Amino acid sequence: MSRLRTRLGNLGVSDRLGLRAPIFGFSHAVEVVAAITNAGGYGVYGATRRLPEEIEAELAWIRARVGDRPFGVDLVIPAKVPEKNDRAALEKEIPEPHRAFIEGIEAKYAVPKPSGPGMRTRFIRSEEIQDAQIAAVAASDVDLVALGIGCPPEVVATMKARGKTTVALVGQERHAAKALEAGVDLLVAQGYDAGGHTGVVGTFSLVPRIVDLAGDVPVLAAGGVSTGRHVAAALAMGAAGVWVGTAFLLTEENASHLTRGEVEALVRSQATDTVISRAESGKPFRQTRSAWSEEWAAPGAPQPLGHPLHDVLVGDILGAIEEHDVRPLAHSGAGQGIGWFDRMRPVADVMADLTAEAEAAIDRMSRAREEVPA
Amino acid sequence: MSRLRTRLGNLGVSDRLGLRAPIFGFSHAVEVVAAITNAGGYGVYGATRRLPEEIEAELAWIRARVGDRPFGVDLVIPAKVPEKNDRAALEKEIPEPHRAFIEGIEAKYAVPKPSGPGMRTRFIRSEEIQDAQIAAVAASDVDLVALGIGCPPEVVATMKARGKTTVALVGQERHAAKALEAGVDLLVAQGYDAGGHTGVVGTFSLVPRIVDLAGDVPVLAAGGVSTGRHVAAALAMGAAGVWVGTAFLLTEENASHLTRGEVEALVRSQATDTVISRAESGKPFRQTRSAWSEEWAAPGAPQPLGHPLHDVLVGDILGAIEEHDVRPLAHSGAGQGIGWFDRMRPVADVMADLTAEAEAAIDRMSRAREEVPA
Structure with missing residues (x-):
């Protein structure tokens, strides 16, 4: 058996925790997270839309399935949010043209009312x-706490005091500088190519910059990592591993979390079928192109609101689109790597392909180095 | 002496032509092109804005300096252009609000008249x-003809019949399919991270897709290649080499082609200081952010025109901005790798750094592969 050994060894991650390859996998499905960890990777559960009691139960569910193997959880902690969970107060701040725009979409596409x-x-x-x-x-x-947006030093300190590995996702150098100042153990340099919330700097351009800035702190490359060649390229750029999301969307373990419309969008999409839109949350969010993103990009459409006000505006209609699988509004968060994935596979197969191809790519590169007479 | 050997050997490029590393360098300066080739790379002269008699003289100038070493030329051949060079006819097609917008910029920033x-x-x-x-x-x-935009099969055939290596730059899979159909010898997969005319797919996401599509045709990675780690990463992704532009902007050989304002913009810019704007030519073009790109992005600004009509609209004011170095309108085409470059260096130093760091990165990766007991 072979293994990719990287600077994650410094953290004790790859040695102590038995990673076969430095592949971190992000998912909103507990089944996917457990499968990634059990396949020798590091599963990370995206829990930011879950209630505290749900998070407690779901982390316990994963632990029961992975035993001593490592896994993580991801939260999003933006700087400016309301003090209390008071939807009624926020509703009053929504401009009338925005309400009318949403009602127009509901009428045009005959969106049924959501059950909640x-x-x-x-x-x-x-x-x-x-x-x-x-x-x-x-x-x-x-074992690990990742912060997808925002990196409050007190949260990092709390988690480190509990012995947890702390991670921040960053899309530009100034965010990385803040996260390093906060004392994180690991950075994820997530580029423009990524699905979900993302920035403007391409993954290829971002990763080595963050590596240089991070010094002794290891960096994972994120945004478009779809094949083992991408894993090898990430290591070549100085990353200690990769952070993968899109590759685990079309997996058997994720199937129960997707509607038919979402699956169809993911299966047919190529890189050029994804768009970055603020229509999902008020922040730039890469997703498969659909009537939803197109309506918001049309001439005369309102500008998305700030976060979390935009959530209040669109949360119910997005819920209805998902619940009733309304075409052609159905869509899914996805990165520019989506073109590589066109069928449901077990998570273990995705992991095995990533690892084997990464090893082959490294071996191929070693052969490219030859000594020749001067 | 060591050398990076890649699939370019199939073309006879690296063996027959004595490349030390598979690094192709694009420049609008003949001095830079000659220096890249003389440093063991493959210089390519961006000649699309030059008259036929100028091209003849400039290619001869380069040949006189590089001897038998290889170099190339890059042309842009868009599908739909007017039959004749008739500026007066095009001037009549420019909408009045666009003229007024340009006059407004000239007045606001006191842009002097250009000398021509x-x-x-x-x-x-x-x-x-x-x-x-x-x-x-x-x-x-x-030795080589690259087509930056458009890939007419008859042009490819003409150049191949003259024994020249033919190359197409592509930003998405359907462009690559057309170029392969036209019979090119080499593809450049140029991602969103690139300076100048560019597309929407990130370099990291684009390169392995084009490699798979290209089969036996070698692919160069372009868009953000700034360090030897990027060169190694490109090889890891399956590319046979790299195509580099931004890295050669701040070079001593290019200095006479830059205004002070352009140099300052390049020196201070990071990746996030570049923007893609259609204001330069009517097609998406990455450049350093300036009052020029900002004015065109402001609410109420007109939409850029099509190409080449937009050239007629902006050619003179862009010429005046350059001739008189008008701040804060001064800007330069540049890719997201610009943050790596902050001082003038000789081309040979840039080439040496790229090559040495690429070799070191590959050696580092080879050590990451270890056999461990199962």
Whole structure:
């Protein structure tokens, strides 16, 4: 058996924790997270839209399936959110043209009423809920805590005091500088190519810059990592490993979390079928192109609101689109690597392909180096 | 002496032509092109804004300096251009609000009149001039012909019949398919990270897709290649080499082609200080952010025109901005790698750094592969 050994050894991650390859996998599905870890990677559960008591139960569910193997949880902690979870107060701030625009989309595409609030409106991000989420994570035995947006030093300190590895996702150098100042153990340099919330600097341009800035702190490359060649390229750029999301969307373990419309969008999409839009959350978010992103990009459409006000505006209709699988509005967060994935596979197969191809790419490169007479 | 050996050997490029490393360097300065080739790379002269007789003289100038070493020339051949070089006819098509917008910028920033037409208006791209440029290149002894935009099969055939290596720059898979159909010898997969005319797919996401599509045709990675780690990463992704532009902007050989304002913009810019704007040519073009790109992005600004009509609109004012070095409108085409470059260096130093660091990165990766007990 071979293994990719990287600077993650400094953290004790690859040695102590038995990683076969420095591949971190992000998912909103607990089944996917457990499968990544059990396949020798490092599963990370995207829990930011879950209530504190749900997070507690879900982390315990994963632990029961992975035993001593490592896994993580990801939270999003933006700087400015309301103090309390008070939807009624925020509703009053929504401009009338924005309401009319949403009602227009509901009418045009005959969107049925949702049975309840959507993923973005079941609770509204607030200091109160964020604090309770952080407490639930700190009290759990999760091994790693990743911060997808925002990196408050006190959260990093709390988690480190509990013996957890702390990670910040960054899309530009100034965010990395802040995260390093906060004392994180690991950075994820996530480029423009990524799915979900993302920035403007291409993954290829971003990764080595963050590596140089990070000094002794290891960096994972994120945004477009889809094949083992990407894993090898990330290591060539000085990354200690990779952070992967899109590759685990079309997996058997994720199937129950996707609607038919979402699966179809993911299967047919190439890189050029994804767009960055602020229509999802008020922040730039890469997703498969659909009537949803197109309506918001059309002439005369309103500008998306700030976060989390935009969540209040769109949470219910996004929930209805998902619940009733409304075409052609159905879409999914996805990165520019989506073109590589066109069928459901077990997570273990995705992991095996990434690892084997990375090793082959490194061996091929070694052969490219030859000594020749001067 | 060591050398990076890649699939370019199949073309006979690295063996027959004595490349030390598979690094192709693009420049609008003949001095830079000659220096890249003389440093063991493959210089390519961006000649699309030059008249046929100028191209003939400039290719001969380079040949006199590089001897038998290889170099290339790059032309841009868009599909739809006017038949003749008739500026007066195009002027009539420019909408009044666009003229007023340009006059507003001239007044606001006190732009002096130019002494003559600018780079984009000294001639207007037309079939007549393109045909004469192609004839001049075909008649020259240049080794390689790159097509930056457009890939007409008859041009590829003409150049191959003259024994020249043919290359197409592509930013998405469907462009690559057309270029392969046209019979090119080499593809350049140029991602969103690149300076100048560029597309939406990140370099990291684009390169391995084009490699897979290209089969036996070698692919160069372009868009953000700034360090030897990028060269190693490109090889890891399956590329046979790299195509570099931004790294050669701040070089001593290019200094006489830059205004002080352009140098300052390049020196201070980081990746996030570049923007993609259609304000330069009517097509998406990455450049350093300036009052020029900001004015065109402001609310109420007109949409850029199509190409080449937009050239007619902006050619003279862009020429005046350059001639009189007008701040804060001064800017330069540049890719997201610009943050790596902050001082003038000789081309040979840039080449030496790229090569040495690429070799070191590959050696480092080889050590990451270890056999461990199963």
